[in-house]
Amino acid sequence: MTRPFHGLRVIDFTHVLAGPACAFYLGLLGAEVIKVESPGRGDAMRHRGGTDPDRAAAGMSTAYLTQAAGKHSVALDLDDKDDRQAFDDLLATADILVENHRPSTLKRLGLTWDFLHAQNPRLIHCAMTGYGRGGPREDAPAYDVNIQAASGLMTLTGTAETGPMRTGAPIIDYSVALAAAFAISTALYERERTGKGQFIDVSMLDTALLLMSSNITDYRLTGHEPRPRGNAANSRSPSAGTFPCKDGQIVLGVNEDHQFRALAHVLDxxxxxxxxxxxxxxxxxxxxxxxxxxxxxxxxxxxxxxxxELLLANDVPAARIRTLPEALADPHLNARGFLRSVEDLGPATVPGLPFRYGVRSDHQALPAAEQLGASQSRAKTPTILRKQKA
Incomplete structure (x- = not known):
């Protein structure tokens, strides 16, 4: 796999999901990632129970491990003089700082853009917050579910009977991670021309609204407020949506006239x-x-x-509704090498990146993804995270 970020150093001063995932993606692309955690407890996500309370009690929850592989870990108390100096020394050697703390926290720690830029003019500082800088809620705390509520996304999900519902997965967190990684990539490209780093302000709210772009444009032009449509297709085509079958359910994406003609023939x-x-x-x-x-x-x-099987063979967009275990067992997913093995986790795999570089001339699947090292997954509890100087 191409490793375009080989040689770059990322300081991962993040917690929970969006920030750690962003740094994880940069690591998958070759960057060295050093995760900075608080002494003793570490990232709060280490202890989120989920369905594996034993791992969580040991500081290695499945939610944490999903975006932990391949990183180095260091425990630093930034209110401690020596630890703060170690952190500043790390920043002096870094290309990218990724963090998702509130602006007031950074101000208290003296980690303003003016200070960081003066210490390391080439540093790219990517800040992820719930609402972004420059508004009345710039310092407000927020998680994925809060942003789903604040953005209006929840009112588009569910039905009139259920009322607003959040999506089944934390799509805002992972969308923010991808948006931040995209922004960092463009900043690195500009740095090649100017030699200077810059500040990147990533808003969870903006990202959530971006995911609803077509809904927003339609509302602003027509004044029609979108309503929850359940499993009906966003296209509003009556031949697109969810339909019961003899066994299971299928989702059709029949929006064009030629697709409807093909559908009619397949269905006899x-x-x-x-x-x-x-x-x-x-x-x-x-x-x-x-x-x-x-x-x-x-x-x-x-x-x-x-x-x-019949519909896809006749170019009709269709997919049966699968459970998550069924989706992960799909041979196509294995052929793509999307799920990656993680050192020390035995048969467990974690999602990688949704794109690949290069195409083989024979159009065959690329080799299975390489194993990811998980240096901090070897630590049994966060209390033994080692303090280190840069």
């Missing part, structure tokens, strides 16, 4: 193409309930797995 319902209710896109929208009932009846004759 060629008559739909001359039925005045379904013959053209506008008629299908006008008779959406009739089409939904017809699709449900047609799909009830086979399992979701069978329909998925």
């Amino acid at each position: 319902r060629a008559g739909w193409l001359t039925d005045p209710r379904f013959a053209d896109p506008q008629s299908r929208v006008s008779h959406g309930q009739d089409l939904s009932e017809a699709l449900t009846e047609a799909l009830s004759t086979r399992s979701a797995g069978d329909w998925e």
Whole structure:
């Protein structure tokens, strides 16, 4: 795998999910990552119980380990004179500082941009906060679920009966991590031209709103407030969405006329193409309930797995609804090498990056991803994290 960030040093002064994930991604791309934690307890995410309380009690929760591999760890008390000097020495050797602390915390510690830039003009300082700098809530604490609420995202999820619901995974945290890594990459590119680092302000709220870009544009232009649509497709096409099958459920993404024609032939319902209710896109929208009932009846004759295979073979966008274990067992995922083994975790794997560099001329899958070292996963408790000078 290409390692474009080989030779770069990242100081990971973060906690919880978004910040550690960002630093983890930089490490996957070759950077040396040094994670700075508080003495004794370390990153609070080490102790988040989940379904493995024994690991959490030992300071090695599964949530922590997901984005811990390959990093070096050091415990520093920044209110201690010697430890603060060690931290400053590390920053003097660093290319990138990644942190997700409130501005007031950085100000108290004297870690302002003016100070950091004066000490290391080439340093890129990436700050991730809930609401970003420059507004009345710039110092407000926030987690993923708070931002899902504040952004309006929760009101788009669920149904009228359930009311607002958060997404099943912390998508804001991981989206912020990717946004920050993207911003850092562009800052590194600019540094090649100017020789100077810069400050990057990443907002969780802005990122959440970015994920709803088309909804926002539609609302601002039309004034129509978006409502929760359950499992209906965002396209509002009546031939897209979730449908029950003989066994399981399938999600169709049939939005274009040629896709609907292919769907009708696969379902052995060629008559739909001359039925005045379904013959053209506008008629299908006008008779959406009739089409939904017809699709449900047609799909009830086979399992979701069978329909998925048939539909994809005929270029109809479709996917059966899988559980997470089923999705992780998909041979396609293994062929891509997306899940990576982690040293000291036995058969366990963690997600890597959603992209790869290079394509083999024979179009075969690239070799399985290399094993990730997990230097701090060897520590059994955070209390033995070693203090070190830079």
